Amino acid sequence: MEIPDPAKERLLYLLKLLEKGGTLTLTSTHIESLTGWSRDSIRKDISYLAADIGSTSGYDVFALKNAIKKALHLDRKRKICIVGLGRLGSAYLNFSAFQYGDFELAAGFDANVNRVEILSSPVPLYPTYKMGEIIGWFSIEISLLCVPEDQAQSAADKLISAGIRGIVNFAPVILKAPPEIAVRNVYIIDDLRSLSIRIPSENN
Amino acid sequence: MEIPDPAKERLLYLLKLLEKGGTLTLTSTHIESLTGWSRDSIRKDISYLAADIGSTSGYDVFALKNAIKKALHLDRKRKICIVGLGRLGSAYLNFSAFQYGDFELAAGFDANVNRVEILSSPVPLYPTYKMGEIIGWFSIEISLLCVPEDQAQSAADKLISAGIRGIVNFAPVILKAPPEIAVRNVYIIDDLRSLSIRIPSENN
């Protein structure tokens, strides 16, 4: 059974919830109170997993986590890299979740050779022109794009021709990329707008 | 006519696109090539705006921008604040888009009184215990929540009882909040996962 996209997003959020909460078992009613989604849709979503995780007394959290990870293909480590080692990029170099989590930071890139040599980092750093070989060599799938606005598109182009599959874009631009490349924009103004349209009010 | 949620999200993205591109006029076919959405749904989305912006030769970009802003209630400034003035929070204090854009930074808060007094900032800073009065006084609608993980929930509780309407949460926790409070989580691991499930592949 193909999982509908909205259901995938909910399952992703549910996974996050399960990873935090300390309980061993959880019912759809309980999840409803935590998320606001209907019991029915929660049961349906979980049923898409086609795994044997529910009993008459709720879901086994451990089994449910694994089933979601498996169904959404989050059950293997993926390699990532950082392009642009300014303030933001170099901060992510030492982000602890990239050292023990499911996303393994494999390399950092910057056009400034000097910066590449001077920065201390737990992973190897390279000048930008080595992106092509390194990304293929390490099988890097996703890149954080942390370069200044005016360099974002050209850096993205290099990443794409190097074979990247996904980009987390921190620059306030809309990247042009072929549809098979997954792009996600992280920019505070977008978030504020998205929140604004969800805030109900007298005059809104 | 009530605008469907998915259409709202597309319109928000379209607005961003319009604000970047320098053209004066745009057709649905052109937007299709920029976004990958179908011409049909684009026309339908825009028709929800019920504004007179399309002609036989495409849409007037200026009128379209205004119509989207109006329909999504983005046609007025909203006040925001920052809670937690560590690395991230204090960086946003001086973020230029908060000085000329549609979101006006009105205040910053931190539990550490010393930090509140020492930091230089273009907006007034207050100790946390003043949140209640200040948020009401300035009609602040949205807060950036930049405190450490273990303080996120209690800070959120204070914001909510002070009357905040939306929260951009940078902490890697799931905030408990009543449904009428809009919450948006900004956390890189979530973005990476969301990208991962959209990356097609042989073994995915």
Added chain:
DNA sequence: CCATGTGAATGCGTTCACAGCC
């Protein structure tokens, strides 16, 4: 009563198809 799971029914968002216009 509580729970999961699932086919069937509902309802909503997208797509279609065509009218109207340049």
Added chain:
DNA sequence: GGCTGTGAACGCATTCACATGG
């Protein structure tokens, strides 16, 4: 041919309703 705009048709996601089990 190009374009917008829109009711109608379609298809998919959610909800319902009920079977099954403790």
